[in-house]
Amino acid sequence: MPLSEALRLALQAIWTSKLRSFFTLLGILVSVAFLIVVVAIIQGMNSYVSGTLTASMIGINTFQVRRGPISVGLLDDEQVRMIAKRPLVTVEDAETVAEAVPEAIAVALQSGWPTPVAEIRFRDRTMINVTVFGITAPYQAVQDYTYLAGSPLTDQDVNGRRPVVALGHEIADKLFDNPLSAVGRRVRLDGRELTVKGVIAPKGRLLGQSFDSFVLLPFSTFEAAYGRRKTTVVSVKMPTADAIEAGMSRAEEAMRVAHRLRPGEENDFTVDKADAFVAFWKQLTSMLFTAIPAVVAIGVVVGGIVIMNIMLMTVNERTREIGLRKSLGATRADIRRQFLVEALVLTAAGGALGVLSGWALAFGVSTFTPLPARITLWSVALALAVGTGAGTLFGVYPASRASRLDPIAALRVE
Amino acid sequence: MSALIRIRDLGREYRMGDERILALRGVTLDIHRNEYLAIMGPSGSGKSTMMNLLGCLDTPTAGEYWLNGEEVSRLTDDALARVRNREIGFVFQTFNLLPRATSLHNVELPLVYAGVRGRERRERAAAALDQVGLGHRMDHRPSELSGGQRQRVAIARALVNQPSILLADEPTGNLDSVTSDEIMRVFTQLHAGGQTVIMVTHEPDIAARTERVVVLRDGQVESDRVNRGAAA
Numbered sequence: 001m002p003l004s005e006a007l008r009l010a011l012q013a014i015w016t017s018k019l020r021s022f023f024t025l026l027g028i029l030v031s032v033a034f035l036i037v038v039v040a041i042i043q044g045m046n047s048y049v050s051g052t053l054t055a056s057m058i059g060i061n062t063f064q065v066r067r068g069p070i071s072v073g074l075l076d077d078e079q080v081r082m083i084a085k086r087p088l089v090t091v092e093d094a095e096t097v098a099e100a101v102p103e104a105i106a107v108a109l110q111s112g113w114p115t116p117v118a119e120i121r122f123r124d125r126t127m128i129n130v131t132v133f134g135i136t137a138p139y140q141a142v143q144d145y146t147y148l149a150g151s152p153l154t155d156q157d158v159n160g161r162r163p164v165v166a167l168g169h170e171i172a173d174k175l176f177d178n179p180l181s182a183v184g185r186r187v188r189l190d191g192r193e194l195t196v197k198g199v200i201a202p203k204g205r206l207l208g209q210s211f212d213s214f215v216l217l218p219f220s221t222f223e224a225a226y227g228r229r230k231t232t233v234v235s236v237k238m239p240t241a242d243a244i245e246a247g248m249s250r251a252e253e254a255m256r257v258a259h260r261l262r263p264g265e266e267n268d269f270t271v272d273k274a275d276a277f278v279a280f281w282k283q284l285t286s287m288l289f290t291a292i293p294a295v296v297a298i299g300v301v302v303g304g305i306v307i308m309n310i311m312l313m314t315v316n317e318r319t320r321e322i323g324l325r326k327s328l329g330a331t332r333a334d335i336r337r338q339f340l341v342e343a344l345v346l347t348a349a350g351g352a353l354g355v356l357s358g359w360a361l362a363f364g365v366s367t368f369t370p371l372p373a374r375i376t377l378w379s380v381a382l383a384l385a386v387g388t389g390a391g392t393l394f395g396v397y398p399a400s401r402a403s404r405l406d407p408i409a410a411l412r413v414e
Numbered sequence: 415m416s417a418l419i420r421i422r423d424l425g426r427e428y429r430m431g432d433e434r435i436l437a438l439r440g441v442t443l444d445i446h447r448n449e450y451l452a453i454m455g456p457s458g459s460g461k462s463t464m465m466n467l468l469g470c471l472d473t474p475t476a477g478e479y480w481l482n483g484e485e486v487s488r489l490t491d492d493a494l495a496r497v498r499n500r501e502i503g504f505v506f507q508t509f510n511l512l513p514r515a516t517s518l519h520n521v522e523l524p525l526v527y528a529g530v531r532g533r534e535r536r537e538r539a540a541a542a543l544d545q546v547g548l549g550h551r552m553d554h555r556p557s558e559l560s561g562g563q564r565q566r567v568a569i570a571r572a573l574v575n576q577p578s579i580l581l582a583d584e585p586t587g588n589l590d591s592v593t594s595d596e597i598m599r600v601f602t603q604l605h606a607g608g609q610t611v612i613m614v615t616h617e618p619d620i621a622a623r624t625e626r627v628v629v630l631r632d633g634q635v636e637s638d639r640v641n642r643g644a645a646a
Contacts, residue, residue, distance in 0.1 A: 005526055016514060324510045327471060328571070329499020329527040331492040407471050411510070 001334040003341070010342040013314070014349070024310045025350030027303025028390060032354025032383040033361060035296045039379035040362035042285050044372030061241050062142055063248050063273040065089065065097055065234040065255060066112070086268040089232040091219075093255065093269070094136070097234050100254030101247045105237045108139035111222055112231035120215065121188040122175040130171060131214040132189070134222020134229075140166075142237045148172075150183035150198030153218055157197070161220040165194040169202035170212040189215065192225060244273055296386065303350065304390035311343050311398035315405075322402050323410025332403035339402045343395025344388060351387025355380050417444035418482060418578060418610060419468070425476030426463050437463040439633040440477065445612065447578075450605040452613045452621035452641075455630035462583075464630060465614045469502050469581050470494045482578050499527050503572025505582035509564045511556040517543060517567045518552040524575045542570040546600055562593035569600055573609075580604065582613045586620060598623050 014021045068083035091109060098107040111134035119128045133139075140152045148169065157164050165187065172179035175187065182196045194217075202212045217225070236251065238244050252271045259268055315322070322335055359375055366373040426438040438460045445451060455461040466472040467479060470486055473494070479487040486497055498504075503524075511520045521539040530538065543549050546566040556564050565585060572580055582601070586594035602623065605611050613624060621627050622641065629637045 001526055002529075002531065012514070320510070321512060324512070325523070325527070326495060327469070327498060327504050328524045329495050329575075331495045331527075333492070334495075334527060408466050411471075411506070 001330070001337060003337070006337050006341040007345070009338055010345040013342055014345060020310070021346060021349075024307055025303070025346050025353070027306045028300060028347050028350030028387050029303075029354040029357065031296050031299030031303055032351050032387050033358035034299065035292065035383045035386075036355060036358025036375065036379050037361045037365065037373070038288075038292050040358070040373040040375045041365060041371055042288055043376050043379075044366060044374040046281070046285060047374060048372045061239070061244060062235055062237045063244050063251070063271060064236070065093065065251055066270050066272060067231045069270045069272050087259070088228060088230070089234060089269065093258065094234045096254050096258040097236060097251045100250045101236055101238075103239060103243065104247060105239055106138035106141035106235075107237075108142045108235045109136045109219055110134065110139050110233050110235060111219070111226070111229045112233045113229060115229075116226045118190045118215075120171060120175065120190075122182075122185060125175050127171060127174055129213075130189075132217060132222065132226070133214060134217050134219045134226070136219050138237075139216075139235065142235045146201045147198045148201045149180040150196065152198055153216060157218040158220050160218075161224060162218060163192070163194045163221060164197040164218065165189060166198045166200060166216040167196055168200055168212040168214040168216075171215060172196075172199040189217075190225070194221075248273065300386050300390045304347075304394035307343055307346055307391065308394035308398060311339060311346075311395060312401070314342070315339060315398050315402040318402075319405060319410045319413045322405050323407045323413070326405070326407035327411060334403075335405075336399045336403040339399035340392070340395045343399065344391045347387050347391025347395075348384070351384045354387065355383055358383070416483070417480075418447045418449075419443070419445035420480040421477070422479075423477035424467065424474050424479060424487075426460075426467060426472070427475045437633055438467070438474070441630075441633070441635055443628065443635065443638070445579075445610070448605070448608055448610055450601075450611045450625040452615055452624040452627045453630065454615060454618075454621050454627055455636070456616070458632075459630040460633040461614055461616075461630050463633075465581065465583055468579070468612060469504060470497045495527075499524055499575060501578040503575070503577040503580045505565070505568050505572050505580065505585045507584040507587040509556070509561075509568045509588070511564060511567060511571075513556055516553050516555055517548060517559070517570075520556070520567055521571045521574050523571060528575055539570075539574055542574040543567070545573065546570045560593075561589050562596050565589065565593075565597050566600065569597075569604075573604070578610060580609055580611045582611065584615055584617075585613065586615075586617070594620070 067086050067089050089109075094107060094109040098104065101107065116132045117128075118130050118132045119126060120130050121127075135153065136158050137153055137155050145152070147166075150166075153164065153166055156162070167175075167179075167182060169179065172182045176182045176185070179199050182199050185196050186193055187196060188194075200212070200216075236247060238247050248271045252267065255269055255271070256267065261268065325335060325338075362373040362375055365371055421441055421443040424438055424441040424443075425436065428435045428437060441460075441464065453461055453464055463472070467474055470481070470489075471494075473489070474487050477487065478485060481497065482501055484497070486494065489497065512523070518536065518539050521542050522535050525535045525538060540549065540552060543552055546569050548563060548566050548570065551559060551563060551567075556567070559567065569580075572582075580601075585601070586597055589597060598620065601611055601613070611624075613620065615621055625641050627637075627639055627641050628635060
């Protein structure tokens with residue numbers, strides 16, 4: 001029997017019992033859709049993390065000199081103890097780095113972990129949970145901040161420990177009816193009176209988290225109020241991404257000299273770039289990527305068993321037809337092909353519908369939730385391959401069972 | 415002239431647990447081209463076994479079966495399937511049509527397995543339906559046809575691949591007497607046109623319309639006589 005004939009028969013059989021066919025392929029459908037959606041979300045997050053998030057947190061074309069690496073979350077206790085022994089990063093370190101990397105667009109010092117959370121008041125309005133950063137003036141260049149109103153913090157503000165503050169857009173928006181009118185007003189940050197110097201243009205909101213709910217203080221003003229942080233960070237913004245590596249190695253050299261480290265002695269600081277943050281994220285998602293196939297595999301196996309079960313039932317119901325076909329000259333291969341193709345068409349349909357629903361779901365997720373989602377071709381290919389693979393695997397047994405039926409006995413079945 | 419069917423000491427034994435049942439014990443029979451023959455016998459006589467062996471649905475445990483010059487008693491399943499496709503046209507008591515397929519498609523089935531494709535297949539199936547007088551019912555499904563019409567579709571299906579033998583198993587068993595008569599006339603016509611027809615039946619008035627009657631009893635040929643009074 002030619003394949004086209006088997007295909008026609010399969011489509012006919014599936015179409016005849018539409019509802020049953022649908023429920024049969026539901027397992028495969030759900031597994032495939034799940035695979036597509038989850039992979040789409042992770043991929044979406046990946047591009048978001050390596051693009052937007054990294055840029056907003058660290059800055060574009062930027063590397064950092066820090067006390068510890070960026071991916072703190074995945075360090076073991078021993079490493080954490082080692083880092084705790086390291087000296088704090090200081091203003092002098094920032095100067096050392098700036099000298100070593102003269103081509104840098106900006107070298108900034110910023111307060112790091114633990115980031116203080118403060119209460120800010122203007123007249124009768126109060127906002128709590130405002131994150132406070134202490135920075136040197138170049139930090140605003142590192143972060144590519146633009147000011148909607150007023151002016152950036154300056155070296156004079158830092159050197160003079162001036163009581164001024166720059167407001168993130170969300171803060172200005174909530175404290176003042178018109179955020180542009182904030183400049184020159186006096187606000188109270190944890191009780192300290194500060195003059196608003198500027199309002200920073202919004203960077204947006206992603207993953208439900210605002211990047212505009214912060215205030216910036218001159219570094220000196222910050223330290224006077226909150227003390228030195230445990231992880232002060234030097235950020236170095238380079239003119240191009242290609243320049244980062246060279247800048248990093250010169251910064252490391254200069255830091256070793258400044259810290260009087262002997263050859264062979266380990267660094268008592270870390271030079272890291274955004275990649276480290278991305279790597280940290282990738283490490284997280286790679287765990288997901290190992291868990292997902294397992295979940296999908298279970299779904300597909302269950303779906304495959306359902307298909308096998310239904311195919312066995314179909315073979316049973318059509319015993320007489322099989323007997324008849326054999327009496328008319330169908331060989332075992334003919335019968336096997338007929339039922340295998342039917343199982344394959346079922347799973348392929350399940351896979352295709354799964355891809356479609358996965359696609360629709362991913363689209364819905366990226367449209368109606370803050371989670372980004374991006375469909376990737378390989379996940380679609382994998383899903384379809386897994387689906388049809390299951391069809392073949394679980395279709396073989398019912399098909400070969402059908403092909404081995406004795407025509408006499410099969411014809412006698414009522 | 416060599417026989418179309420040459421059977422020598424054919425035996426078929428079944429095992430049911432420890433018990434051995436000899437359904438056929440040494441049947442010897444020659445059937446020539448264009449014979450019109452009935453195989454009769456009470457139930458348990460081995461008539462069904464004989465029919466299965468003749469139709470190459472089963473293989474004997476003893477003896478030889480030569481069909482159209484080929485020994486078919488020792489063939490594998492798939493080889494037997496090809497012999498059935500080429501040499502044998504089955505007509506069943508219960509018609510055995512595919513309920514969801516049209517008459518035309520039902521008749522096309524043997525050609526599907528013979529590897530005949532496309533237009534040729536449809537044309538040959540249509541011609542076979544014409545031959546049994548159902549050229550105007552090609553797009554009907556079995557449920558839209560009367561019993562007699564269904565059996566005609568089945569006969570067209572049996573004929574479509576131009577088999578050596580038309581093998582009918584109680585072909586009128588599910589039909590009323592008027593329709594039976596109509597179907598028997600189709601067989602008589604086909605025989606007149608040169609077709610070899612073998613009919614397994616337990617009804618004497620059906621057998622009476624054939625030209626030769628073989629009666630089986632206890633797995634052996636009890637009588638084999640020419641039917642002088644057969645209606646031509």
